[in-house]
């Protein structure tokens with residue numbers, strides 16, 4: 262056996278806890294004691310245990326909607342997870358996340374995205390932040406074979422490779438995305454092989470063999486840490502249960518299921534342990550019993566607490582992060598110096614980057630080209646380490662900014678034309694706006710997204726929209742649209758210092774307008790402006 266005695270004991274216990282946790286969940290749902298939906302990972306436990314054993318404290322994971330096992334593997338208390346499933350305020354996210362969003366910052370779990378594949382954007386952002394912060398930690402993007410067809414994943418593979426990010430792409434290939442089998446949906450002999458095209462090293466491993474997963478993940482993690490390069494690991498496994506609660510699995514045969522049942526990772530590993538002679542059958546039985554008892558006790562405790570729920574007011578209190586007042590007050594710093602709206606924005610960026618090394622500009626052509634509307638100008642010369650030119654990948658680099666903000670950076674994304682914010686609408690609407698709420702305040706998203714808007718330039722209907730009203734309907738976002746240079750500078754500085762996601766829209770017709778601006782301490786509270 263490859264594992265030490267302690268590792269083997271932990272791996273078996275963890276896999277049984279994952280399995281039994283989900284068996285209990287299934288029963289709660291069948292008895293209508295839990296509501297909503299849930300996705301079980303019965304049969305995939307070796308992938309969870311093998312991965313976690315290869316990670317250190319400080320390595321972050323971003324799991325999928327099928328997240329219970331990975332969450333348990335990273336160390337989250339099972340009772341807090343049951344409580345979360347009950348929607349109880351005693352849950353890991355106070356009942357605001359539920360089955361598909363189990364964030365646990367204490368255990369380096371940044372929470373799942375239920376938008377399949379989008380968690381990869383966030384994980385790429387965590388890797389970016391870890392690298393900028395000089396951390397030894399790595400980030401793991403967990404996703405399925407179904408998600409591997411998402412454009413976001415391809416954008417992230419390219420971005421992580423060109424930026425050399427410490428990111429493990431962990432593709433848990435269970436053969437199906439809901440009813441769609443990967444042999445029908447994936448146009449490659451192996452999903453992992455696609456990495457070749459992105460200059461990323463990769464491996465494929467038997468995902469039902471916990472030791473094999475551990476070994477392959479350890480090689481990957483060590484290589485990422487050493488090289489600060491991404492790595493792609495495809496873990497081939499099988500979901501022994503339905504996709505979600507009501508799935509009768511009509512899209513696959515009972516024979517196929519029976520074949521995989523013979524490769525049940527828990528049974529396989531229990532045999533390996535006994536064969537190793539480090540454990541007797543009694544030892545193994547007792548590890549299994551202890552693990553199941555622990556889960557049953559956690560369930561019992563959660564049942565007792567299930568009626569404690571947040572009030573609506575308490576829940577809404579998690580939508581926005583509190584602002585630090587001194588950061589957004591309005592001191593008397595207005596001057597008579599007149600500059601253009603464009604220069605006012607640039608000055609705000611310059612001052613904030615100088616003041617705070619956590620401020621990073623991210624966007625297309627914002628380097629030597631100076632930005633499409635010449636807003637960033639020559640900032641790249643002054644702040645080369647804080648300005649990052651991206652490939653044309655709006656979804657990936659906006660999602661990256663969300664992930665990076667979650668770890669404490671203050672990214673300022675430039676979207677070349679407001680119209681292209683539609684491509685980044687998933688990270689903006691589903692993630693930036695909701696991460697604080699769904700994690701019950703464990704994470705926030707202090708990022709800014711700047712973008713030119715406005716018509717009358719003769720650019721046609723795809724380069725002239727003003728979409729601020731659309732985003733204004735999304736709870737969790739702050740919208741800023743300054744009308745003069747003074748406000749443009751002061752509001753952008755406040756936006757960058759805000760603890761919340763701010764979308765900052767610049768009307769193209771204002772770029773050359775002149776007006777007075779404040780000095781470097783002059784801020785304008787968000788929500789106030791010349792109208």
Ligand SMILES: Cc1ncc(C[n+]2csc(CCOP(=O)(O)OP(=O)(O)O)c2C)c(N)n1
Nearest residue numbers: 327375376377405406407408435437438439
């Ligand atoms: C972007 C998006 N499209 C569709 C869905 C609906 N959906 C939920 S799970 C799923 C299949 C995902 O398959 P895979 O990535 O292989 O993960 P698995 O469910 O097998 O763990 C789909 C299509 C979704 N949640 N998000």
